[in-house]
Amino acid sequence: xxxxxxxxxxxxxxxxxxxxxxxxxxxxxxxxxxxxxxxxxxxxxxxxxxxxxxxxxxxxxxxxxxxxxxxxxxxxxxxxxxxxxxxxxxxxxxxxxxxxxxxxxxxxxx
Amino acid sequence: xxxxxxxxxxxxxxxxxxxxxxxxxxxxxxxxxxxxxxxxxxxxxxxxxxxxxxxxxxxxxxxxxxxxxxxxxxxxxxxxxxxxxxxxxxxxxxxxxxxxxxxxxxxxxxxxxxxxxxxxx
Numbered sequence: 655x656x657x658x659x660x661x662x663x664x665x666x667x668x669x670x671x672x673x674x675x676x677x678x679x680x681x682x683x684x685x686x687x688x689x690x691x692x693x694x695x696x697x698x699x700x701x702x703x704x705x706x707x708x709x710x711x712x713x714x715x716x717x718x719x720x721x722x723x724x725x726x727x728x729x730x731x732x733x734x735x736x737x738x739x740x741x742x743x744x745x746x747x748x749x750x751x752x753x754x755x756x757x758x759x760x761x762x763x764x
Numbered sequence: 765x766x767x768x769x770x771x772x773x774x775x776x777x778x779x780x781x782x783x784x785x786x787x788x789x790x791x792x793x794x795x796x797x798x799x800x801x802x803x804x805x806x807x808x809x810x811x812x813x814x815x816x817x818x819x820x821x822x823x824x825x826x827x828x829x830x831x832x833x834x835x836x837x838x839x840x841x842x843x844x845x846x847x848x849x850x851x852x853x854x855x856x857x858x859x860x861x862x863x864x865x866x867x868x869x870x871x872x873x874x875x876x877x878x879x880x881x882x883x884x885x
Contacts, residue, residue, distance in 0.1 A: 655826065657808060688869065692809075699875040699878060705873070711873060743808050745809070745811075750823075751823045751868070752814075752823055753799070755801075755809045755811060757807070758807070
């Protein structure tokens with residue numbers, strides 16, 4: 655199972671919006687609405703930010719939103735804040751009853 | 765609150781074995797599937813294995829199939845990962861994580877703090 659494809663890095667200034675893409679195949683992202691997004695500051699476990707494509711767990715700001723089109727999912731962060739700087743990973747359930755993660759995107763707040 | 769505490773990591777030679785444990789608390793253990801996910805510093809997480817709430821179904825990544833075995837003891841609220849025939853590329857932080865459903869196809873919200881397994885001669 656190949657990893658999902660994410661851009662290595664994105665950046666934005668405070669207050670701006672950024673979008674991180676996550677491209678898979680018809681065997682994972684394109685087949686299920688079971689795409690999650692995680693935020694991971696250095697040295698900590700991943701924190702769930704979005705589940706099932708576009709749902710936010712309680713406590714996650716509504717500045718974070720998710721969507722999907724075909725084999726590509728996206729995470730959009732609006733009104734960027736310095737505290738949003740971290741690594742972000744997507745994951746998807748697959749037709750093999752396994753999970754696959756993306757390679758990660760480093761978000762830099764300028 | 766939900767807590768997952770891993771243990772059992774350490775340094776082991778290639779070809780040897782290691783067993784990881786994860787003790788859970790703060791929720792009804794027997795109602796949830798569980799996962800092991802590993803991560804090498806600087807890289808994305810890699811899903812390793814999952815087990816259903818009752819142990820009836822188990823799934824593995826191709827990279828560990830035939831070498832690793834996931835199991836659980838609901839009476840002890842503990843999930844295990846038996847890792848045999850270890851290779852250098854198995855070196856990683858291993859996280860225990862809870863599925864939001866009974867099986868292993870829902871989303872993962874809760875993670876442990878991780879335990880480091882290093883395979884080196």
